[in-house]
Amino acid sequence: MCAAMSTPPAPHRPLPQPEDLWPRTLETTRNALATGALQPIATECQTLEEREVPFQVRVLGRAHLKDDRAKREKPRAAPFNPFENPDPVMVVGDVPPAHTCMLNKFNVVEHHLLLVTRIFEEQESPLTAADFEALAFCMSGLDGLAFYNSGEMAGASQRHKHLQLIPPLGPQGLRAPMETLLSAPPARGHVTTVPALNFLHVLTGLGPWESSAGRDGARLFEAYQSLRATLGMEHALPPYNLLATRDWMLLVPRSCAETHGINVNAMGFAGSLLVKTPEQFQKLQELGPLELLRQVTPPARPTASSESEV
Ligand code: AMP
Numbered sequence: 001m002c003a004a005m006s007t008p009p010a011p012h013r014p015l016p017q018p019e020d021l022w023p024r025t026l027e028t029t030r031n032a033l034a035t036g037a038l039q040p041i042a043t044e045c046q047t048l049e050e051r052e053v054p055f056q057v058r059v060l061g062r063a064h065l066k067d068d069r070a071k072r073e074k075p076r077a078a079p080f081n082p083f084e085n086p087d088p089v090m091v092v093g094d095v096p097p098a099h100t101c102m103l104n105k106f107n108v109v110e111h112h113l114l115l116v117t118r119i120f121e122e123q124e125s126p127l128t129a130a131d132f133e134a135l136a137f138c139m140s141g142l143d144g145l146a147f148y149n150s151g152e153m154a155g156a157s158q159r160h161k162h163l164q165l166i167p168p169l170g171p172q173g174l175r176a177p178m179e180t181l182l183s184a185p186p187a188r189g190h191v192t193t194v195p196a197l198n199f200l201h202v203l204t205g206l207g208p209w210e211s212s213a214g215r216d217g218a219r220l221f222e223a224y225q226s227l228r229a230t231l232g233m234e235h236a237l238p239p240y241n242l243l244a245t246r247d248w249m250l251l252v253p254r255s256c257a258e259t260h261g262i263n264v265n266a267m268g269f270a271g272s273l274l275v276k277t278p279e280q281f282q283k284l285q286e287l288g289p290l291e292l293l294r295q296v297t298p299p300a301r302p303t304a305s306s307e308s309e310v
Contacts, residue, residue, distance in 0.1 A: 008119055009085055012100055015093035018211070021101070021141030025111050028092045032103055037089045041108050043274070046281065048289055051196045054177045055289040056169060056272045058108055059281050083116040083160040094118070096213070099134035104164070108274060113138065113165045121161040124151045126237060127224055131163060133217030138165050139246055140211045145175045146244045147266035153239035154254045155265025169272055175245045177271030185248035188219065191230045198290055199297040201252045201269070202227045209246040220244060227251040241266035252297060259295040260287070268293055 015021055032038035043058035082105070092101040095115065104112035115134055127148065135146055144167045149155040168175045186192045188207035204223045210216055224242065228234055231253060239254040243266050252269050260283050262275055273289060275281050284292055294300075 012086075012088065012091045012094045015095055015101065015137075015141075018137055018141035018213070021092065021138055024092050025103075025113065025142075028090065028103055029111060032089050035089050037087050037105065038103055039106055040110075041106050043108055048285060050288050050290055052180050053271050053289070054171055054180070056177055057281060057284060057289075058272070058274045059278060060274070060276050081120070081158070081160050083114070083158060083162060084120065086116070095134045095137050097130050097133055099131070101138060109166050109169065109272075111167050113142070115163040115165060117161045123149075123156045123159050123161050124237065124239075125161065127163075127221075127242070129217065129221050131161070132220040132224065133213050135163050135165070135244075136216035136220055137213040139244075140209075140213065140216065142167060143175070143246055144168055145270055147270065148242040149265045150237065150242070151239035151254075153257045154241050155257065155263060155268075164266075169270065176243070178250075178269065179245075179271075182248055182250070188223075189226070191226055198300070199252065199269075199294045200231075200300040201250055201297075202230045203248060203250050205248050206244075206246065216246075220249065223249040224251075241269055243270055254296060255298045256296050259292060260284075262292060264293065264296045268296075 015024060029038065042061050044061070046057050046059065048055045048057055086100060086102050090103045090105060092103065092113065095101050098118050099115050100118055102114050102116065104114050115138060117131070139146060142165060144165055146163060146165045148163050169177060171177070174180065181194050181196050182203060185203060185205035187205050191202050191204045193201060194203060204226055206219050206223055227249060228251070231251065233240070233253070241252045241254065243250045250269065257263055260280070262273070262280050262284060264273070267273070273284065273292070275284060
């Protein structure tokens with residue numbers, strides 16, 4: 001299947017400038033909704049506040065659960081790679097140096113973008129300078145939340161490498177609810193932890209955003225390498241979630257995909273969770289979102305100091 005693919009796919013309409021990303025996203029969304037290619041998932045959003053983080057919890061409707069079951073029961077002839085040859089109506093544009101930006105077909109939040117490698121790469125392979133250059137290009141066009149689910153255990157549902165970018169989740173312009181705890185990120189080159197977060201994680205600051213895909217991409221790549229080095233993940237890469245804005249980057253290693261039947265991906269660590277039923281919502285309320293997040297991460301290691309320079 002996808003791994004055997006060696007010839008580059010046909011190019012799509014390029015995105016000449018980062019400023020083209022948002023108008024093109026709106027235009028593509030309109031067209032993809034009109035053709036039925038884009039199939040948003042309806043949820044009801046509730047807020048659960050813990051340690052000043054206004055966690056957003058989206059609860060799936062019963063109708064969706066039925067649909068989901070019907071889809072799962074369909075026999076599948078062969079594994080399908082939705083990013084190998086994306087439906088042109090879903091494509092926002094090609095992004096230099098080697099990616100395609102497209103809409104997430106089953107989006108829970110509006111204008112959910114996927115940044116997929118044009119040539120197949122494994123989702124579990126390390127992120128590269130090229131991945132971060134393409135991401136920086138898109139982040140210059142949309143000052144939102146970028147994230148990456150490395151491996152199934154981290155919430156990935158597709159093997160083909162894909163980064164994700166969404167508009168600010170809020171509230172009040174925050175790119176993620178968790179930003180209430182991350183709002184003064186460390187200086188560039190410094191790695192720290194946030195005392196209020198009870199799960200294993202490392203955070204670094206990126207310094208001022210320059211709106212240059214080359215320079216911002218290089219700083220994102222440098223930050224990624226610092227975070228990995230701090231956790232001893234330079235060589236072997238266990239499952240992890242990565243989250244980034246123009247100001248900070250957070251890395252969270254993972255120990256399991258779900259707890260109490262609730263699946264967690266990178267958005268969970270941004271302060272946005274998805275549950276399937278009201279019963280799961282009640283369980284989450286009993287546990288508290290931070291305890292849920294702790295249960296899907298490896299035990300936190302005691303640290304001598306909360307900040308280090310890398
Ligand atoms: P993840 O589940 O984090 O690996 O992200 C992959 C995303 O791809 C999921 O959120 C799906 O909604 C989305 N997806 C699945 N099939 C397609 C498709 N044919 N076109 C676009 N997006 C898709």
